[in-house]
Amino acid sequence: AENGEMIMYPHAELDTNYDPRERDWYTLAMEKPGESIWTDPYLDADTEKMVVTLAKAIPGQGVIAIDIFLDTLTKIVNEIKLSDTGYIFLVDNNGFYITNPAIEKVASDFSQEDLYGQLEDDDGSMIAAYEGKERLISYVTNELTDWKIIGVIDSDEVKKTGYEMTMPSVFNLAIITVIVTLISIFVALYIVKPIKGLRNAVQEMTKGDFTVQATDYRNDEIGQLAEGFNHMVTEMNATLQKVQSISAEVADA
Numbered sequence: 221a222e223n224g225e226m227i228m229y230p231h232a233e234l235d236t237n238y239d240p241r242e243r244d245w246y247t248l249a250m251e252k253p254g255e256s257i258w259t260d261p262y263l264d265a266d267t268e269k270m271v272v273t274l275a276k277a278i279p280g281q282g283v284i285a286i287d288i289f290l291d292t293l294t295k296i297v298n299e300i301k302l303s304d305t306g307y308i309f310l311v312d313n314n315g316f317y318i319t320n321p322a323i324e325k326v327a328s329d330f331s332q333e334d335l336y337g338q339l340e341d342d343d344g345s346m347i348a349a350y351e352g353k354e355r356l357i358s359y360v361t362n363e364l365t366d367w368k369i370i371g372v373i374d375s376d377e378v379k380k381t382g383y384e385m386t387m388p389s390v391f392n393l394a395i396i397t398v399i400v401t402l403i404s405i406f407v408a409l410y411i412v413k414p415i416k417g418l419r420n421a422v423q424e425m426t427k428g429d430f431t432v433q434a435t436d437y438r439n440d441e442i443g444q445l446a447e448g449f450n451h452m453v454t455e456m457n458a459t460l461q462k463v464q465s466i467s468a469e470v471a472d473a
Contacts, residue, residue, distance in 0.1 A: 222241075222280075222281065222282045224239055224240065224241055226240045228266075231435070232266040232267075233266075234265055234266060235265070238265060240283075244259050244260070244262065244273075245257070245259045245273040245275040245283070245285050246275070246282075246283045246285070248275065249275040249276055249277040249283040249285070250277050250283065252277070253277045253279060254276075254277070255276070256274060256275070256276045256364070257274075257275055257276070258272055258273070258274055258364070258365040258366075258367070259272055259273040259275070260272070260312050260313075260314055260316065261290055261312065261316060261318060261326075261327045264287060264289075267289075269289050269290070269291065270289070270290040270291070270326065270327050271287040271288060271289050271290060272287075272288050272290065272293075272312075272318065273285050273286065273287050273288070274286045274288065290318060290319065290326050290327065291323075291326075293310075293318065293319055294318075294319040294320070294323065294326055297309070297310060297319040298319065298321050302371050302372075302373050303373055303377060304377060305373055305374040305376075305377050306371060306372060306373035306374070306377075307321050307371070307372065308369060308370065308371045308372075309321070309370055309372075310367050310368070310369055310370070311330050311336075311367060311368045311370060312365075312366075312367050313365075313366040313367065314331070315329060315330050315331025315332075315336055316328065316329055316330060316331070317329075317330050318367060333350075334349065335348055335349070335350045335357065338357075339357075339359055339368060339370070342360070342361040343359060343360040343361060344358070344359060345357065345358040345359075347375055350372055353374055353375075354374075354375040354376075355372045355373060355374055355375055356372070356373045356374075356375055356378045357370065357371070357372055358370075358371045358372075359371065433450050434450055
């Protein structure tokens with residue numbers, strides 16, 4: 221929130237000096253109200269893992285943000301294969317690897333490699349050297365994140381199979397897969413997970429636990445639903461305590 225208060229799900233204990241308003245995800249979102257922004261990879265203060273953050277400013281409220289762990293994103297992207305020798309990796313707008321099949325390269329500086337200087341346009345294809353081999357390189361820049369999605373296949377395989385004609389179609393399909401994956405992660409974290417949390421709270425209440433509380437207080441319909449549920453449970457708990465108190469008084473009379 222604009223006053224520095226922060227609600228996290230799942231809950232985590234942060235350093236007492238932690239101020240979300242000083243974090244890049246907060247300042248970047250506040251600088252671009254109405255837009256969704258993606259941060260560069262950084263070390264998460266809670267888990268100490270590399271993450272990227274999707275954030276958006278809410279006028280008069282603050283910023284809502286979702287962290288995506290790079291190891292999770294890398295695992296998903298690495299499952300996308302281009303024929304036998306090909307693969308895809310992501311690079312942010314500052315030239316740092318976001319994903320790569322070689323895990324040690326994640327978050328390292330791709331801009332120091334010779335290939336980076338040849339990717340000047342928003343998209344394109346070429347034969348170029350990468351990691352000591354001649355490869356067919358195809359790439360496109362994602363408009364939302366400004367990340368480059370880069371696909372590579374060994375040129376020997378291309379020559380043997382005639383992939384020059386089919387590579388653009390394969391790569392376009394892979395790009396669609398990556399974009400759908402990112403959207404799926406967003407839906408899972410932002411929509412499905414809080415609803416499941418609320419459902420679990422309702423199930424606990426039906427078992428007789430009238431102290432349970434839904435922890436999602438987002439400033440949207442799901443947050444309003446959670447707040448309404450909490451108010452209902454609190455009222456029911458108060459009523460139950462009154463009934464128990466009256467029953468005890470009657471029993472003692």
